[in-house]
Amino acid sequence: MPGITREEVAHLGRLSRLELKDEELDHFAGQLDEIIGAVARVSEVAGEDVPPTSHPLPLTNVMRPDVVRPSLTPRQALSGAPAQEQQRFKVPQILGED
Amino acid sequence: MTVTDDLVSYEDALASYDPVMGLEVHVELGTRTKMFCGCSTELGAEPNSQVCPTCLGLPGSLPVVNAVGVESAIKIGLALNCEIAQWCRFARKNYFYPDMPKNFQTSQYDEPIAFNGYLDVALEDGEVFRVEIERAHMEEDTGKSTHIGGATGRIHGASHSLLDYNRAGIPLIEIVTKPIEGAGERAPEVARAYVAELRELIRALGVSEARMEMGQMRCDVNLSLRPHGTEKFGTRSETKNVNSLRSVERAARFEIQRHAAVLSGGGTIIQETRHFHEEDGSTTSGRIKEEAEDYRYFPEPDLVPVAPSREWVEELRATLPELPRVRRERLREEWGISDHEMQSVLNAGAIDLIVATVDAGAPADQARKWWMGELARRSNEDGVELAALPITPAQVARVCALVAEGKLNDKLARQVIEGVLAGEGDPDQVVDKRGLAVVSDEGALGAAVDEAIAGNPGIADKIRDGKVAAAGALVGAVMKATRGQADAARVRELILERLGVQG
Numbered sequence: 001m002p003g004i005t006r007e008e009v010a011h012l013g014r015l016s017r018l019e020l021k022d023e024e025l026d027h028f029a030g031q032l033d034e035i036i037g038a039v040a041r042v043s044e045v046a047g048e049d050v051p052p053t054s055h056p057l058p059l060t061n062v063m064r065p066d067v068v069r070p071s072l073t074p075r076q077a078l079s080g081a082p083a084q085e086q087q088r089f090k091v092p093q094i095l096g097e098d
Numbered sequence: 099m100t101v102t103d104d105l106v107s108y109e110d111a112l113a114s115y116d117p118v119m120g121l122e123v124h125v126e127l128g129t130r131t132k133m134f135c136g137c138s139t140e141l142g143a144e145p146n147s148q149v150c151p152t153c154l155g156l157p158g159s160l161p162v163v164n165a166v167g168v169e170s171a172i173k174i175g176l177a178l179n180c181e182i183a184q185w186c187r188f189a190r191k192n193y194f195y196p197d198m199p200k201n202f203q204t205s206q207y208d209e210p211i212a213f214n215g216y217l218d219v220a221l222e223d224g225e226v227f228r229v230e231i232e233r234a235h236m237e238e239d240t241g242k243s244t245h246i247g248g249a250t251g252r253i254h255g256a257s258h259s260l261l262d263y264n265r266a267g268i269p270l271i272e273i274v275t276k277p278i279e280g281a282g283e284r285a286p287e288v289a290r291a292y293v294a295e296l297r298e299l300i301r302a303l304g305v306s307e308a309r310m311e312m313g314q315m316r317c318d319v320n321l322s323l324r325p326h327g328t329e330k331f332g333t334r335s336e337t338k339n340v341n342s343l344r345s346v347e348r349a350a351r352f353e354i355q356r357h358a359a360v361l362s363g364g365g366t367i368i369q370e371t372r373h374f375h376e377e378d379g380s381t382t383s384g385r386i387k388e389e390a391e392d393y394r395y396f397p398e399p400d401l402v403p404v405a406p407s408r409e410w411v412e413e414l415r416a417t418l419p420e421l422p423r424v425r426r427e428r429l430r431e432e433w434g435i436s437d438h439e440m441q442s443v444l445n446a447g448a449i450d451l452i453v454a455t456v457d458a459g460a461p462a463d464q465a466r467k468w469w470m471g472e473l474a475r476r477s478n479e480d481g482v483e484l485a486a487l488p489i490t491p492a493q494v495a496r497v498c499a500l501v502a503e504g505k506l507n508d509k510l511a512r513q514v515i516e517g518v519l520a521g522e523g524d525p526d527q528v529v530d531k532r533g534l535a536v537v538s539d540e541g542a543l544g545a546a547v548d549e550a551i552a553g554n555p556g557i558a559d560k561i562r563d564g565k566v567a568a569a570g571a572l573v574g575a576v577m578k579a580t581r582g583q584a585d586a587a588r589v590r591e592l593i594l595e596r597l598g599v600q601g
Contacts, residue, residue: 015194015392015394016194017194054396054397055402059402060402060405061405061406062163062401062402063162063163063164064136064163064164065165065166066129066164066165066167067131068136069131069135069136069137069150071137071138071148071149072151072154073147074144074145074146077146077149077263078146086260087144088145088146088244088260088262089196089263090258090261091261092258093256093258094195094196094245094253094256094259095253095254095256
């Protein structure tokens with residue numbers, strides 16, 4: 001298994017919007033390597049006869065009828081918002097000047 | 099504000115390069131509730147009034163898929179001649195952008211519900227082009243952002259943004275074509291025809307109104323060029339949210355010209371998203387496209403797999419309506435018109451209106467004449483869709499009947515239609531109120547005819563000498579004298595009768 005490079009950690013950091021320092025890149029590269037190595041052991045156990053699973057219960061086709069149910073009120077919906085304006089969630093600048 | 103790119107002429111671009119397109123169309127389903135929760139999808143509600151813990155992504159909430167959403171996806175897949183997955187899952191598409199409060203969009207990744215199909219589309223001249231379908235998958239719409247503090251609501255330069263999540267979670271079906279090759283110079287036309295046909299199909303299935311101007315159907319146009327004679331695709335650009343048929347065609351055309359200019363100047367195309375500008379048909383650079391792996395898709399652990407039974411799929415297949423292109427071809431033959439005329443009817447959005455008018459008793463040629471003539475003109479003038487004009491197919495059929503009975507001539511019929519459009523009531527009421535009945539009193543008509551003959555002795559002589567065509571001038575005089583309220587055919591008969599000539 002190839003090791004995780006600093007570049008890959010930097011890329012992940014960008015996708016996660018995390019600002020990582022140089023020493024953190026090295027630190028996390030080692031850690032991620034270990035984590036991925038640990039998880040990869042699962043594939044050693046799972047043979048061809050074991051299908052990948054994404055849900056603990058053997059269920060399919062759980063659906064609900066297309067019937068409207070009560071929503072929250074706008075006040076309730078916004079009650080946990082750090083900031084609001086015009087009955088909308090207020091979020092910081094999305095794109096900087098570029 | 100728009101950055102002007104260098105362009106080469108369309109002809110020059112096509113002389114050197116072969117366009118390859120990929121079209122991604124998002125259709126908002128017309129379900130009553132969202133894809134994964136029971137919040138209403140009704141339009142026009144006040145901000146954040148149709149949200150719940152699930153579509154707000156609050157901790158502890160769990161999604162459950164909308165049965166009608168799945169059913170609609172299967173219907174669309176079947177109508178697009180796709181295979182329907184035996185078993186498929188949803189996946190999380192992770193990204194940081196506040197239009198999804200969950201920080202991911204629930205979508206499908208490598209297990210779409212429908213795949214490997216095609217849609218045959220007819221071009222203006224009747225040529226049929228087959229567009230191959232890669233996949234159709236289920237996902238959800240995002241919330242609506244309002245950007246504050248920048249110029250004209252743009253995200254660039256905004257100080258902050260406001261989010262309304264009413265739309266977040268509304269079911270979307272994304273339909274992706276395989277690379278469309280071999281369309282050559284007709285590529286923009288194929289793109290337009292494909293989206294138009296898809297829209298008709300979606301409407302015929304009854305799964306969405308697919309109104310592009312309302313954002314219920316949106317198209318992304320992927321385009322690349324390769325030098326003639328080469329196989330390998332060039333780098334593509336992805337023009338996002340092209341929201342009218344005309345724009346789809348213009349965007350494809352613009353990108354062909356722009357790519358050609360870059361490539362023939364020795365440059366390289368950057369893989370990026372582009373924004374389309376309605377005002378001048380241009381596109382400008384958006385963001386550098388993230389790679390699929392950057393979205394870190396993984397199977398959605400909160401939803402169980404969808405495994406449509408073959409019985410259900412066949413049941414749904416049996417409910418599919420006659421497909422629009424097949425129906426158009428049938429109607430075209432019934433109406434006895436050309437491919438080109440049928441295309442005009444389609445473009446005008448008049449097919450269903452004409453069908454309904456015929457169902458209400460009008461002959462097809464008459465129904466078509468009114469909808470494609472007077473009424474199409476009015477809809478253009480008023481800038482509203484034909485179907486939105488305040489006149490019903492039944493009313494148009496009644497006008498046709500009045501003409502057939504000889505109670506109205508064409509000129510009067512136009513006035514009756516004008517009256518109906520002006521809200522003066524049904525055709526019969528307009529006839530009464532405006533006093534528009536044809537003068538059928540033979541005595542009054544005869545007097546007007548005699549007067550016309552007496553007033554135009556020269557013309558009368560010509561007709562007597564056998565120049566029957568000259569009768570038109572006298573008919574005109576009578577029509578003028580009766581202010582258009584005479585039956586022109588009867589007037590002509592009377593003139594010829596009086597002058598002793600055989601029509």
